[in-house]
Amino acid sequence: MKALLWTGARLDTVGDIEVREPLAGEVAVRIEAAGLCHSDLKGVDGDIEQPVPVVLGHEAAGVIVARGPGVTARIGQKVVLSPLRTCGRCAACRAGRPTLCRGTSEPMQTVFSRAGEKVHQFVRIGAFARRTVVTEAQVIPVPDALPDTIAALLGCAVITGFGAVWERARVQRGESVLVIGAGGIGLNVIQAAKVAGADSVVVCDTNPRKESIARRLGATDFRVGEVAAIATAVAPNGFDAVFECVGRPELLAAGIDALAWGGRAVMVGLPPEGTNITFAMRRLFQDKAVLGCRMGSVDPHRFIPDLARRYLAGEIDLDPLVTDVVPLSQGARLVERLRAGELDRGVFDLAAGEPTGDGS
Numbered sequence: 001m002k003a004l005l006w007t008g009a010r011l012d013t014v015g016d017i018e019v020r021e022p023l024a025g026e027v028a029v030r031i032e033a034a035g036l037c038h039s040d041l042k043g044v045d046g047d048i049e050q051p052v053p054v055v056l057g058h059e060a061a062g063v064i065v066a067r068g069p070g071v072t073a074r075i076g077q078k079v080v081l082s083p084l085r086t087c088g089r090c091a092a093c094r095a096g097r098p099t100l101c102r103g104t105s106e107p108m109q110t111v112f113s114r115a116g117e118k119v120h121q122f123v124r125i126g127a128f129a130r131r132t133v134v135t136e137a138q139v140i141p142v143p144d145a146l147p148d149t150i151a152a153l154l155g156c157a158v159i160t161g162f163g164a165v166w167e168r169a170r171v172q173r174g175e176s177v178l179v180i181g182a183g184g185i186g187l188n189v190i191q192a193a194k195v196a197g198a199d200s201v202v203v204c205d206t207n208p209r210k211e212s213i214a215r216r217l218g219a220t221d222f223r224v225g226e227v228a229a230i231a232t233a234v235a236p237n238g239f240d241a242v243f244e245c246v247g248r249p250e251l252l253a254a255g256i257d258a259l260a261w262g263g264r265a266v267m268v269g270l271p272p273e274g275t276n277i278t279f280a281m282r283r284l285f286q287d288k289a290v291l292g293c294r295m296g297s298v299d300p301h302r303f304i305p306d307l308a309r310r311y312l313a314g315e316i317d318l319d320p321l322v323t324d325v326v327p328l329s330q331g332a333r334l335v336e337r338l339r340a341g342e343l344d345r346g347v348f349d350l351a352a353g354e355p356t357g358d359g360s
């Protein structure tokens with residue numbers, strides 16, 4: 001099977017990856033579409049610890065094609081995949097807070113191999129392959145009418161952006177919002193803030209090319225430049241909610257500085273291990289908060305079907321997010337384009353270039 005593999009030295013589409021059958025509580029999913037997220041490059045760049053070789057990809061949609069004992073999900077069901085391999089039994093799971101489940105990083109039996117050697121699954125999915133195996137907790141049923149590319153994005157960029165705004169910061173009608181970084185997640189933060197009724201949605205990015213899509217999704221102002229200077233100029237009394245969508249300490253510090261009284265700063269991006277931040281403690285005194293946010297801090301089994309319904313009803317517009325759809329053979333090229341800032345979301349079409357009828 002073809003897959004986009006990071007060997008520790010090379011990023012390449014290879015053709016000889018094996019995938020095992022699902023065991024108890026697991027499903028095999030034929031991946032139809034998978035988005036390329038900046039997080040996929042964090043292992044490659046050494047920002048997170050990632051054992052190699054590894055099949056990258058964690059934002060995907062597909063169809064259940066096989067299931068292990070005890071699984072009730074239907075064969076042929078269209079699903080969005082979630083990195084949250086929840087245990088379903090702990091207090092957090094029972095309380096509907098799966099992002100707090102400590103079981104999500106427990107290992108499961110190796111899914112992929114190459115010439116008899118173990119190959120890892122990036123964040124418990126490994127979506128840049130035609131087929132993967134995950135637990136039943138990791139698949140969220142969605143309607144067949146939902147396009148594969150859109151369904152894929154729901155699994156990471158969309159749920160994270162919308163969850164951060166609606167559930168973590170709980171942005172209210174009439175509030176002012178600052179979004180730092182208009183990448184895949186930042187663009188969803190923008191639209192979620194608009195749908196929440198934010199009065200102003202100010203966006204800072206270093207790439208002027210992002211202005212048109214940011215405005216299309218709901219930005220009321222778009223600025224290129226230093227966050228502190230922009231915040232002071234645009235909102236001298238601060239913003240009610242600030243979203244740091246890049247994962248850089250100086251940007252989060254500038255965001256905290258830009259908070260209004262009662263404001264919430266949300267760290268949406270995943271910073272490299274060991275990153276430290278310095279800010280004036282006194283600035284938090286006026287009922288301000290700094291919040292971490294994992295996968296939007298929401299339950300994907302509740303949130304993703306709701307986002308799918310809103311998309312199909314025309315209440316949210318996710319089509320502009322998809323910049324390009326390419327076959328897996330163009331993997332290395334798509335990565336280059338992401339690094340060059342040419343993509344909002346590049347998506348792999350896993351069915352492209354496959355002999356018809358062969359799902360493996």
Ligand SMILES: [Zn+2]
Binds near residue numbers: 040059157
């Ligand atoms: Zn992601």
Ligand SMILES: [Zn+2]
Binds near residue numbers: 086088089091093103
């Ligand atoms: Zn749990």
